[in-house]
Amino acid sequence: MSDGFYDLSGEVVRGCVGALDGIAFKVRKPSQDDSMNPMAYWNRKGFFAIVCQAICDADTRFRWFTATAQGSCHDSTAWQITELASALKVGGMRHGYWIAADDAYGNSDYLLCPYPGRRLAIPEDSFNYFQSKCRITIERAFGILVARWQIFLVL
Template identity: 35%
Template sequence: MPNTEEEWKTIEAGFNTKRNFPTCYGSLNGKHVEIRAPSNSGSEFFNYKKTSSIILLAIVDHNYCFSYINVGASGNASDGGVFKNCSIHEQLENGLLLEDGVIVGDTAFPLKTYLLKPYPGVNLSAEEKIFNYRLSRARRIVENAFGILVSRFRIFEKAIPTYLNTVDAIISATCALHNWLRKKSKSYITATCIDRED
């Protein structure tokens, strides 16, 4: 997570300027990373996609960098359940992390004072549709970051055939390398990796 007030302000300004979503400090989502299930694990890692996986839960900043990751929850868990049990949840619940801002997520997450998600349904007012559109623009950042990660680190293209603690280390290392490359390399992200609007 950002360490200084200045870093938080930079993230908030980025979401406001690039995504037209003020007071936003991150985009939250989970990604299933396919693994070769450990023997005798039963259905513990079997997910709704009918593969075995562990979950990478991440908060991503305005610049496609991972601000927070939680790695290793079994694939049969929901994103909301993983979030409720992650290390950052208690800090957010107790108001120790975000004072005047929010993170954005999809419908898998609970609505909280610090966590916004879209209005449900189809019969929405014009204001609700605008809110959902802007929230979607801010939330897609995390989806793009996952896409960049997979396209740049080919180990994610198929089931990772190693021990679970090694898989966790691989995912953590690739997220750290992604952040470093995002900050240091102008050619790391191509135009096809991120959303464009006209």
């Protein structure tokens, strides 16, 4: 799987096996019967939602997807409560392989996020550029999903 990301990066970045991000899908306000705290589904963008986390490959194919977090949950928290994140914390990932994520997640042994800030030294800025070449695939994958299944746009 890393060959696809290697190609996307102009043969610069090695070891990326996936791109991770979250998306909030609109839902109707849960009833008291469905949730002890319906307002936990209210997100910062002003609607009720379920936060989904996904990993895609270089061809924008979803390789892993979960929809377990309430709308008020931050992407990093939504990721940390998944079984996959727990498994990777314990077992790690094969040396030299990693998943691209945005700065909401934070670096780990298996997640590689961009350097923070705008005015970076050339090496860090270059890293961010090539890391984003990998990371952008998950945003494209979500765009394709929403465009194909228009139901995700409205309730």
